[in-house]
Amino acid sequence: MPSRSAAGVDRRTFLRYTSAIGVTTAITTGLTACGGPASNGDGAKGSGGSGAGTIEAGLSYALSTGFDPMITSGATPYAANMHIFEGLVDLDPATLVARPTLATEMPKKINATTYRATLRKGATFHDGSAVTAEDVVFSFERVLDPKNASLMAQFVPFIDTVKAVDTGTVEFKLKSPFALFPSRISVVRIVPKKIVEKDVKGFDAEPVGSGPYKFVSAVREDKIVMTKHDKYNGPHPAKAQKMVWRLMSDPSARVSALKSGRVQAIEDVPYIDVKGITGENKVESVQSxxxxxxxxxxxxxxxxxxxxxxxxxxxxxxxxxxxxxxxxxxxxxxxxxxxxxxxxxxxxxxxxxxxxxxxxxxxxxxxxxxxxxxxxxxxxxxxxxxxxxxxxxxxxxxxxxxxxxxxxxxxxxxxxxxxxxxxxxxxxxxxxxxxxxxxxxxxxxxxxxxxxxxxxxxxxxxxxxxxxxxxxxxxxxxxxxxxxxxxxxxxxxxxxxxxxxxxLPTGWTTDALTGFKPLPTTGLSFIDVGRA
Incomplete structure (x- = not known):
């Protein structure tokens, strides 16, 4: 079972969450989202510039859940969501330190129980629509609504109300003071209200966010494909044109894929194989x-x-x-x-x-x-x-x-x-x-x-x-x-x-990737990472 699920939400519990809102995961062969620039081929190297080349990676787990960030507990879709969605605040994947993303800065404290956040101007979802304060309010309210049985609700019980002050400003009222508020809201990813309300099942299968990469397709035990979000104007733009995540539960297959050059990074290197990965391929074990x-x-x-x-x-x-x-x-x-x-x-x-x-x-x-x-x-x-x-x-x-x-x-x-x-x-x-x-x-x-x-x-x-x-x-x-x-x-x-x-041992090809860092959690991150 994926580590993220094991962290507290097993598959049975996940099904209980999803049934509460009528969501059925629909990851099928050939599932493709609309739009997205053409890729320049699997495995293509870039010239080191922004959005060049293709990153291929070997992930440990198949798709056990959909992608809706309100309820997903699967290790692989959760990792993908770090690239597809943004929060007002996100955690740096390697250091786990909070930093503003959709917000222009960390939420401002007005008084002990009131905070305000200002949205990044010009931010757009992958369908081209603008990210508004209304979308932020919707994203938090659906998490807080008990009927939705959101996995994330347990982390933000201190929030009383969320309202749009104007199209670019959101105000939070807390039930009681909570000193860790500015960083804690990273658990809520911002989703497009119009798309989710229209078809929540479809959104779970074909996620639309405002992150640097947009979803293209997913096949349950094969791969996830993402491509660069060309209109992204945030602090962490895509540095590769395309990503192909190979879903490889067989550890020996992941190691072979890295050694052969089929992929440039793999998670969860078997401990017995760590010393055998040498040369341009590196393994680093990070305390978690x-x-x-x-x-x-x-x-x-x-x-x-x-x-x-x-x-x-x-x-x-x-x-x-x-x-x-x-x-x-x-x-x-x-x-x-x-x-x-x-x-x-x-x-x-x-x-x-x-x-x-x-x-x-x-x-x-x-x-x-x-x-x-x-x-x-x-x-x-x-x-x-x-x-x-x-x-x-x-x-x-x-x-x-x-x-x-x-x-x-x-x-x-x-x-x-x-x-x-x-x-x-x-x-x-x-x-x-x-x-x-x-x-x-x-x-x-x-x-x-x-x-x-x-x-x-x-x-x-x-x-x-x-x-x-x-x-x-x-x-x-x-x-x-x-x-x-x-x-x-x-x-x-x-x-x-x-x-x-x-x-956690992670392996990668040092001369194929720029800016890559192993994580202290399950998964891989290619935020701020490019093809060499």
Whole structure:
């Protein structure tokens, strides 16, 4: 299952979202959007100028969802949308720092609960129509409307109203102060009201945005084709005439395509192949938030006592897991976010490999002859980790039966409450990198209330209270202190907690691309990238 889906919205949940608004994904062979300049052929090199040549890339995942940015959760369409759509504010793909795109500057604070944003003059959608304040209001209101079950709504619950002051200015009223407002609105992409209202299903299949690249066609397990948006007048114009994204779930096929020159970049290089990619081809592994987490069903009597959950974490030989299964491409979790994160806080509880402590905790909890089923997703590297988890737990007398299956099937069981424990990948940092967003994803709302049964606990209530308090603070130091309290709390509870944070290996041909950077999230970005 794609990492973005695993980050919190599995395929089953996505189908629930889409059914709520009657959207059916329609990605078919030969699906082509109107317009767009003729390409100069697949694989053609450019002269280094603006809009020259064709970029070809190898992506890891097929199209599991459509492209509507309000609801898409698939890794590949989400990555494509970074090129097709703009927000008022977007995140730099490599640094995850917020920057204005459709807005001329970061939203201006009028008072504690009012912000205004001014649109870029002359901005146009791919059909040639002007981007207006009305389109911005429409884009936010459809996200906020509960009937639409938007994936993005959970990230902007603080917005009360959005209105057009004039054709180029939008005003936001907040329900309460939220200090991270200017960067958080990057989760909402601006869409053309007229096109979406006319045919939402068609829009999901043939997206129309205002970004530097326009959609041409998509074939579910083959490729996505995009071309330069000639009328784009924003800060990040297309530097290639055309892009062809090959959808290659077979990792060996991606590596072969890079080595043969068929593509100029690939994501998700298998760890075992990293050293074998040399010469003009380069691989760089970037530390990400992307984690392997353990999640326990807190309604199961075996895991009601947090000492049992703690014991299972202490028993893990995480260093061995990283060196053996991931060939060193990860860091053990010492806090909720990795040590490279600007707001990193070392947790008061760090789960080192301590078999004696694990056994002591199990004995104190009265957990004798503990046995259960550990579900895992069938992601390649997760399957490699699975036997090492079982081995670690066997060392303290715990018998874990491994159940490895596709992500959708596993989360279907989870959402029915039919599970004991789950080990899976996740990465909500694709939506934003601030600690509030990253914590709310797993510890506020859907996951603790619907998935791992933590909602009735005093710890959960305290977590929600701390996050809400921090959200309204303008004092950065005080906000970080409250986030630190949450970090300590969720580490101690271990209801859902990371084992490790992965490094993501990306491969590319250095003399074929200009300005290319590997990402700290799943996917590839060719914003500000050209053909050499």
């Amino acid at each position: 938030f992307g984690l392997l987490f353990l999640m326990f069903n807190c309604k199961d009597e075996r895991f009601e006592d947090k000492r049992v959950r703690q014991a299972l974490h202490y028993a893990l030989d995480t260093e061995k897991i990283i060196e053996t299964a991931l060939l060193g491409n990860a860091a053990p979790a010492t806090g909720y976010v990795p040590a490279t994160h600007p707001d990193y806080r070392k947790a008061s509880t760090v789960y080192s490999h301590d078999l004696a402590k694990a056994k002591k905790l199990l004995a104190e909890a009265g957990a004798k002859d503990l046995s259960f089923t550990l579900m895992l997703t069938d992601t390649g590297w997760v399957k490699d980790v699975a036997p090492l988890i079982k081995e670690s737990w066997a060392a303290i007398g715990v018998d874990a039966t491994l159940d490895i299956a596709k992500s959708a099937a596993q989360y279907a069981k989870v959402d029915k409450g039919d599970f004991h424990a789950l080990a899976a990948p996740g990465d909500p940092s694709v939506f934003g990198n601030d600690v509030d967003l990253l914590m709310r994803w797993f510890y506020y709302g859907f996951w603790p209330e619907k998935r791992y049964g933590w909602a009735g606990s005093a710890a959960y209530k305290k977590t929600k209270s701390l996050l809400d308090q921090a959200a309204g603070l303008t004092d950065e130091a005080k906000r970080k202190e409250l986030w630190g309290q949450v970090t300590d709390l969720v580490a101690d509870e271990a209801a859902l907690y990371p084992v490790l944070h992965r490094k």
